[in-house]
Amino acid sequence: MGQKICMNASCATTNTVEWKKGWPLRAGGVADLCFRCGSAYESSLFCDTFHKEQSGWRECFLCHKRLHCGCIASKLMVELLDFGGVGCTNCSSCYSSSLNKRSESQDLLGRLTMMLAERQPPNGESGILGNNIDSGRLSQLCQVVEANEPDRFPQSQRGDPKTLLGGDKREEFMPQPELGKLFKPESTKSVMETRDMQESLSQPSLSMSLAVTPSGPPFPSGVVEGKKQSNVTRSPTVQSSCSVLPKPSKSAVSTPGTSKAASCPLRSARPPVEGRGRNHLLPRYWPRITDQELQQISGNLNSKIVPLFEKTLSASDAGRIGRLVLPKACAEAYFPSIHQSEGIPLKIQDVKGKEWTFQFRFWPNNNSRMYVLEGVTPCIQSMQLQAGDTVTFSRIDPGGKLVLGFRKTACGGEQQGSGLTNGTSAEDTSSSGVTENPSSINDPAGPLQMPKEMKGLPEHLSSPDGEISLQKNKNNGVRTGDGSPQIKEKKRTRNIGTKNKRLLLHNEESMELRLTWEEAQDLLRPSPSAKPTIVTIEDNEFEEYDEPPVFGKKTVFTSRPSGGQEQWAQCDDCSKWRRLPLDALLPSRWTCSDNVWDLDRCSCSVPEKNLKELESFLGVGRETKKQRSGEKQREGRKEEASGLEALASAAAL
DNA sequence: AATCTGCATGGAGGA
DNA sequence: CCTCCATGCAGATTG
Numbered sequence: 071m072g073q074k075i076c077m078n079a080s081c082a083t084t085n086t087v088e089w090k091k092g093w094p095l096r097a098g099g100v101a102d103l104c105f106r107c108g109s110a111y112e113s114s115l116f117c118d119t120f121h122k123e124q125s126g127w128r129e130c131f132l133c134h135k136r137l138h139c140g141c142i143a144s145k146l147m148v149e150l151l152d153f154g155g156v157g158c159t160n161c162s163s164c165y166s167s168s169l170n171k172r173s174e175s176q177d178l179l180g181r182l183t184m185m186l187a188e189r190q191p192p193n194g195e196s197g198i199l200g201n202n203i204d205s206g207r208l209s210q211l212c213q214v215v216e217a218n219e220p221d222r223f224p225q226s227q228r229g230d231p232k233t234l235l236g237g238d239k240r241e242e243f244m245p246q247p248e249l250g251k252l253f254k255p256e257s258t259k260s261v262m263e264t265r266d267m268q269e270s271l272s273q274p275s276l277s278m279s280l281a282v283t284p285s286g287p288p289f290p291s292g293v294v295e296g297k298k299q300s301n302v303t304r305s306p307t308v309q310s311s312c313s314v315l316p317k318p319s320k321s322a323v324s325t326p327g328t329s330k331a332a333s334c335p336l337r338s339a340r341p342p343v344e345g346r347g348r349n350h351l352l353p354r355y356w357p358r359i360t361d362q363e364l365q366q367i368s369g370n371l372n373s374k375i376v377p378l379f380e381k382t383l384s385a386s387d388a389g390r391i392g393r394l395v396l397p398k399a400c401a402e403a404y405f406p407s408i409h410q411s412e413g414i415p416l417k418i419q420d421v422k423g424k425e426w427t428f429q430f431r432f433w434p435n436n437n438s439r440m441y442v443l444e445g446v447t448p449c450i451q452s453m454q455l456q457a458g459d460t461v462t463f464s465r466i467d468p469g470g471k472l473v474l475g476f477r478k479t480a481c482g483g484e485q486q487g488s489g490l491t492n493g494t495s496a497e498d499t500s501s502s503g504v505t506e507n508p509s510s511i512n513d514p515a516g517p518l519q520m521p522k523e524m525k526g527l528p529e530h531l532s533s534p535d536g537e538i539s540l541q542k543n544k545n546n547g548v549r550t551g552d553g554s555p556q557i558k559e560k561k562r563t564r565n566i567g568t569k570n571k572r573l574l575l576h577n578e579e580s581m582e583l584r585l586t587w588e589e590a591q592d593l594l595r596p597s598p599s600a601k602p603t604i605v606t607i608e609d610n611e612f613e614e615y616d617e618p619p620v621f622g623k624k625t626v627f628t629s630r631p632s633g634g635q636e637q638w639a640q641c642d643d644c645s646k647w648r649r650l651p652l653d654a655l656l657p658s659r660w661t662c663s664d665n666v667w668d669l670d671r672c673s674c675s676v677p678e679k680n681l682k683e684l685e686s687f688l689g690v691g692r693e694t695k696k697q698r699s700g701e702k703q704r705e706g707r708k709e710e711a712s713g714l715e716a717l718a719s720a721a722a723l
Numbered sequence: 724a725a726t727c728t729g730c731a732t733g734g735a736g737g738a
Numbered sequence: 739c740c741t742c743c744a745t746g747c748a749g750a751t752t753g
Binding site: 391397398435440 | 745
Binding site: 390391392433434435440444 | 726727728729730731732
């Protein structure tokens with residue numbers, strides 16, 4: 071950590087800023103980026119998509135089209151991001167635009183397909199998307215892309231670190247200056263960076279990584295609807311505070327949440343911190359956090375807590391619709407500026423360190439805008455909030471990470487469960503519906519979901535056990551704790567799922583998509599005629615194929631009582647199971663006549679052998695076996711087909 | 724039919 | 739009078 075000038079010419083903070091690590095450039099070298107840039111890619115849209123979530127839909131920053139992260143084109147997009155491209159493959163503003171439409175791109179897609187196949191970890195984990203792309207491949211990709219898109223790659227820029235590093239040249243790589251961030255996909259994190267992952271995550275980071283704008287943290291823009299911004303840098307801190315106490319507004323007094331707050335001598339609404347148009351914020355939205363609460367938390371966190379604003383939930387906010395109406399002034403002051411009605415996904419951490427992603431968007435309304443956070447239902451339910459309760463938006467400095475706290479209206483006083491709480495009545499919030507940091511789910515190395523800042527929270531504010539057992543709830547595809555009442559409401563659960571579907575994250579469909587994708591990976595085989603070229607990168611040998619992979623047939627492995635394993639495959643004609651060598655790889659269609667390993671059973675007329683053993687493994691009985699040739703076979707094929715379709719559609723894209 | 728989604732409307736409160 | 743925002747509503751979508 072030190073003081074340098076951010077090398078990202080488009081970065082909002084081009085003044086002397088904190089920095090923490092460099093930005094690897096394709097031709098080598100490292101560009102020093104400011105804290106904001108550096109932290110941005112940790113939580114960048116595409117990082118999350120590919121390496122944490124690994125499935126689901128995301129929205130392009132530029133064109134706002136949705137792209138499925140499981141698709142190969144999207145994968146390619148992510149890789150290209152490392153070279154400065156920002157945007158989806160559909161986006162005309164991105165130098166990788168139309169890549170998936172070009173005939174030449176088929177080669178890339180084919181290579182990527184192969185890379186996906188190659189990277190499947192032996193244990194079947196969904197790691198292929200999380201593995202690093204080797205530099206050689208990236209170089210190849212880059213060359214092809216450059217060849218295809220010469221206009222986007224002036225010769226002077228290619229592979230010249232000085233060009234990339236030099237002054238504002240970098241800006242030429244940025245499709246839109248106001249994007250202002252370099253999105254560092256995790257796919258391209260170097261080994262070194264991977265090693266530093268924990269450190270990175272322990273650093274405060276911008277959860278809301280989009281739309282960085284020229285001034286004023288966390289997401290200011292130069293001019294927002296005609297309002298000129300103050301050019302404030304790092305925020306003041308907690309102690310910004312109650313020097314000026316507002317005259318209690320009518321609304322503040324009248325709202326259930328705040329009226330009780332007013333009864334607390336310490337709970338005074340404090341003027342908001344810096345932000346666009348903060349002076350226009352109505353006092354009703356001023357955070358009513360006590361100094362005691364703030365000091366306690368600040369002390370625990372080694373970070374500065376900056377209360378931004380709060381809002382008392384209306385019936386519609388807390389209702390099933392899942393939309394939380396944001397005060398316009400607050401949204402424009404503290405949230406990223408958005409220019410498209412669809413808005414952007416916004417990550418906000420709750421008091422337990424769990425990260426939620428909401429869709430921050432707006433609707434045109436009477437020549438103005440109405441800002442909403444969509445998909446809040448799971449979070450609201452997790453906090454067991456209802457109309458009249460208050461949610462508090464705060465920020466952790468440095469880093470600008472958003473924290474969503476809450477304060478409940480309860481008989482005899484308020485309960486507070488924010489990261490700013492005094493800790494006297496932290497809710498035992500269920501983790502249901504939580505869009506847990508996907509890395510914690512997928513990363514076998516351990517959960518990373520608890521930021522350092524939140525680890526400083528008192529225990530009772532953190533997750534009860536810090537490691538909630540993961541249950542793949544097929545109904546909602548999220549972690550479920552021990553069942554809050556809300557979760558048991560089928561309608562709500564359904565609503566959650568569908569809402570999250572809009573969020574493109576962490577929903578049941580993404581879970582299913584991921585599983586399907588993982589299953590599909592099992593089916594990938596190198597083309598039989600393909601001969602691999604061994605490439606050694608960082609002491610790891612990779613087989614590189616010139617031909618795209620083929621889809622193989624699913625097999626099952628059994629364990630002999632005496633030890634050792636056997637592989638079994640089912641004939642596509644007679645549905646009989648045949649034993650295969652362990653290393654046998656089958657094509658997508660395989661019949662007994664293809665059983666070259668056991669000539670005694672290379673015909674469908676030959677009965678099965680050792681069936682009991684196999685059935686024991688499969689957990690099926692004779693009756694099931696009878697049906698196997700019927701329904702089960704069809705289902706099996708259907709499942710297999712779903713995996714194939716997933717890949718096929720990805721490849722088609 | 725239920726739910727989602729985008730927009731419209733009108734009351735409340737501030738200027 | 740104007741802006742904001744809570745909520746309603748209708749068309750679209752989904753199961």
